[in-house]
Amino acid sequence: MKMMKKTLLAASVAAFASTGAMAEISDGKVKIGVLADMGGVYADICGQGCVTATQMAVEDFGGTVLGAPIEIVSADDQLKPDVGSAIVRKWVENEQVDAVGGMVSSAVTGAATKVTTDAKKIALISTSASNAFTTKQCSPYNVHWTYNVVALAKGTVKPMVEAGKKKWFFITADYAFGHALEGVATKVIEENGGEVVGAARAPLGTTDFSSYILQAQSSGADVVALANAGNDTVNSLKAASEFGLTQMMDVAGLLVFTPNAQAMDPNVAGGMRTTTGFYWDLDEKTREWSKRFMERHGSIPAMGHAGAYSMTMHYLKAIEAAGTDDSDAVIRKMKEMKPDDFFSRNATLRNDGRMVHDMYYVEIKKPDERRDDNDIFKVVSTIPGDQAYAPMLPECDFK
């Protein structure tokens, strides 16, 4: 057995030594796997759009790096950790995938990053929210780009508690992401003198939120926080308005992606404030990229789409600068180089893999404020990266 492996290895070394410029690229190509939710509740925020954004980055980069072609494979994780981790295992163990991008559901990402870390492959996390990937489950090969739950909680919850909304009730997505968001937000609430009066845990993909809304209604809270995402947020807001909750209490969407904000009734959602890592209509640079994305994808980009593009670009630049696609060398270069493009403002990639950049506190526009269907957010304030994210943990300081 050993013998066979060695022979294979020798053969492959010989094969690649002769290809000159591609010598430092394993298998003669750079292969990026995009793991996304193609048909589920998160399909609009990181489904085919994440694949498209990654493709755009590869094309803009020129399609090759160090003379080797860049290839993309993609798969549907169906939001299931077992499905996602099995796909990633197949990719990195059997199909020579060098980095795994996309990644939406934090539950899937948790399982998938365990596989990538074991295989020493880079995980390019674009849309997952849990902060675990750079804290509890941190790994030298994790890169977490767009945002995380800490930024959401600090950005959205803190101003509301300070404005006197002291009693909170959570409607939480019942898995890694929701738990993380609820936990971080609870801390922010308590630190600022507020209290959490209750929480209801709803499974991912719940279609009828009425019983959770009724729990919230009878809790006596000032604010009902929606610690969920994607269509879950849309559906819970719909139930809240049906049962008259929106007239009794404030509703705070802790994570509202632009496609979901578009799907909400503007009369109900208008005026709601939330935090985002990107908005398409910030300035000329974001509009230029978003216009190109829109032509390809058909709708405006969510923050994860822009993040996936920006992160893939940074990864490819790092391969070029490092002169190899070896994960250790590439990740070192990624952390040395400052990300700077239409998405990453005042940005650094820390040693724990957290990309720290400016975040935006935004308000969903009321019907009369909207120019057209794509005119969703207005920026209330810009939150500097170091205030938005938590400091790096010493045990996650991978140099």
Next chain:
Amino acid sequence: MATFLGINLFGLFGQLLVGLINGSFYALLSLGLAIIFGLLKIINFAQGAMYMLGAFAAWLALNYLGINYWAALVVVPLVVGLVGVLMERFLIRPIANEDHLYSLLLTFGFALMLQGLFTHMYGSSGLSYSIPEALSGGTKLPFMYLPDYRAWIICASVVVCGLTWWMIEKTKLGAYLRAGTENPQLMQAFGINVPLIVTLTFGFGVALAGLAGVMAAPIYSVTPDMGSNLLIVVFAIVVIGGMGSIGGAILTGLGMGVIEGLTKYFYPEASNTVIFLVMVIVLLLKPAGLFGKEA
């Protein structure tokens, strides 16, 4: 907040209402199952898929044909019923003489196909269907806010279930039906077309699921797996109520909805399990079910 003996009435009544609404759907679906089972002695595993089909049909009718909710309430059950008729005629009848387990597997496979087809075409994230204008308001009751549409569901379900029960148990048509199942040869000899009765009854049972689907569309979003998750609960209800009992299916369906609602208020963690727990207890004490006859 209104409280009584430490119980938050606002919360309790709300959960009871939600339970009763779920119970309405349980009743409609288990009634359909009971009718089909009574006649064909098979479990229609595709009943959940037919419910889903009803919701999708309503959505498609609205978005492509401009058929509104009220018209869909009539048209969609007919369409779904027709699908059921075709299914009985061309899939189930050829294996009618085999072990009934095969028809269960067949309908399971059929359900899988339908669900896969709709997932492929519309994704699994769900389509939204608006509550009809006339029922979009709500009423403020002393202890809660009751959306009109939810009230309508409970009323409509009770009326439909009641009428069906009356038709089967009290009318001549129902008598033929029951006789046709108990002694098909004799009925055939009397000149009654038993296979036709069987086909139509299957269609009717399935149409009930289609009707439930239309009613569900505005409050649950329309998703391909909306039926499959519900169906297992309905199976448990059928086991609790006792197979083949029409009245048992209706009462147990509503009752279990209420029990679920109560659990949601007092101990929400167990709300998904409570029906299955009840089932275990019933199985231990009364193996044939609450309203079933010992076989």
Next chain:
Amino acid sequence: MKINKFYVVMLLLALVAPFVLYPVFLAKLLCFALFACAFNLMLGYVGLLSFGHAAFLGTGGYITGWLMMNSGLTPEIAILLGTAAAGVLGAIYGKLSVKREGIYFAMVTLALSQLVFFIYLQAPFTGGEDGMQGVPRGNLFGLIDLSDNLNMYYFVLAIFLFGFWLIHRTIHSPFGQVLKAIRENEPRAVSLGYNVNDYKWVAFTISAALAGLAGSTKTLVFQLASLTDVHWHMSGEVVLMTLVGGVGTIFGPVVGAGVIVTMQNYLSGGELGNYIHIIMGFIFVVCVLAFRSGIVGEFQKVWKRNFG
């Protein structure tokens, strides 16, 4: 003699397979083959359709996974305990369900497995929707490193062979003969003085334990236990595997598992990933309508007709 030769060829193929095909895929295939064989013991040899076998697969998986993460036991012990847990659950469920027959039995087992599903969904130790992630594969007997995919594969192969042998023995033992008698003519078995329900109950428990063994092993292979394994779709899948391969044949479930797992492997992630349920449903319908004896069953019929 002929049979023996066949077994030897199969075994040799199984031994060299991981040098040609991806070992993790092969290991998955063997886990499902064992699961289907365990299920077939009930459907094929007792004539009872259990629609809740996922509960045992999942229980084995979760218990083994939890032990590997928290107890420091070696994998073989963790697997044994996972199997035992599934067996105990099977014994309890068997008591509740074997009195029922046919469709009733199917529905009762289905509902009971759903109860288990929701308990695992709520129980903190399973990780709920996140699943139990990062289960270490550990060192077999404290010596052999299972994180090597080849080692893992051969370990799974050994487990599969053991399970397969056990089922084979059970079927051909006097106990197995009584089971068959019950399947063929239950009233006669009763009149011969056999306590039919006890026989069914023991068979159910064995079947559950072996399903748990498959689940335990699968958790080690994928280093993850998740709700998918306990979901009723999984119970349906194992029915399909057995049906496709051939109900009541010793090799049918293995062939059926091979077909279904291979199909899933090539469809998932690809362009056709979306079609998987449509295709599976279609196979179900076609099998029930036209090929009720499955691949192996039909093959045996043709063989008998021409050579028998």
